[in-house]
């Protein structure tokens with residue numbers, strides 16, 4: 001059995017009611033290296049300072065109560081081993097701070113009601129069943145349930161919310177956790193309001209098109225929910241399946257992006273803006289909406305040209321890449337277009353299960369022949385670890 005070792009914790013302390021500024025507080029604890037950061041904090045609280053504020057319950061990565069930042073990375077204190085935390089520390093001291101994007105109630109406890117739960121409530125987080133209700137149970141395709149399993153794994157810890165860059169800029173953004181929750185029902189064939197839910201999230205100026213694909217929520221999530229992938233699924237359903245023409249120009253922007261890469265092999269930035277507003281074709285720039293946005297961007301464009309950041313020729317004609325390279329890019333498009341149906345990758349199910357013999361050699365459960373699409377780049381090997389279904 002591993003021997004108890006000394007670890008120094010540097011805890012962020014703050015009591016808004018005191019009127020004092022936040023400060024760092026250090027305590028040295030003694031525990032086996034495989035024990036968790038949460039256990040370390042609880043030992044410091046028991047031995048040295050009972051006023052340390054930390055929220056926890058299950059201590060087993062199930063309840064989602066103990067979200068914090070350890071050495072700047074959001075996650076669960078009970079799911080972070082002391083030795084791993086020490087290895088990722090800057091100076092041999094394990095730094096623990098409250099999560100971001102939420103107000104601090106005390107020390108490491110943030111106000112989840114003020115941000116996280118409000119956003120969850122905003123997406124109508126329950127099933128609105130189809131009528132008529134069957135006499136017995138609803139029969140649902142296995143594939144459809146597999147599709148929503150990943151979002152069902154969420155334990156509402158708020159780690160993804162903590163470091164969402166878009167939410168930092170736009171606090172009204174619906175955010176990663178609530179978007180994943182929304183997909184839980186949009187992807188459920190028993191739900192009767194899928195189009196309404198999608199319209200709501202697509203038309204909201206702080207909805208699904210506010211995400212900037214920074215991947216932070218994917219990195220942060222201790223349960224492999226990959227909230228950004230759920231947002232991409234919502235977008236595909238809204239724009240491609242339900243043809244929702246959102247007032248945020250979100251779907252048009254995505255479509256233009258795809259068309260331009262196909263045509264030029266690289267992004268033609270000068271075309272992207274007018275097409276996103278005016279429509280996905282060369283004529284898009286003549287649409288009044290495109291004219292308006294081009295006019296308003298003129299000072300920025302002129303500045304970029306004058307500073308040499310943009311060459312007028314490239315701005316007008318776009319980038320050129322070798323013909324063979326362009327053909328290779330276009331072959332990818334052809335391959336995707338040749339598929340009979342869009343298949344969503346759900347690595348929560350199809351990824352490698354670390355707990356099964358022969359780990360890393362075979363998919364845990366090959367589901368519907370899932371293939372990777374678009375931004376669905378989740379994390380292989382991130383197994384469910386006993387998450388409850390929600």
Ligand code: SF4
Nearest residue numbers: 164211212214215217
């Ligand atoms: S990928 Fe989108 S939702 Fe996720 S953290 Fe980044 S901006 Fe937020």
Ligand code: SF4
Nearest residue numbers: 154155157158160221
């Ligand atoms: S999506 Fe992941 S990180 Fe976000 S609240 Fe759910 S479990 Fe936590």
Ligand code: FES
Nearest residue numbers: 057059064066078
């Ligand atoms: S205490 Fe329950 S998830 Fe950490």
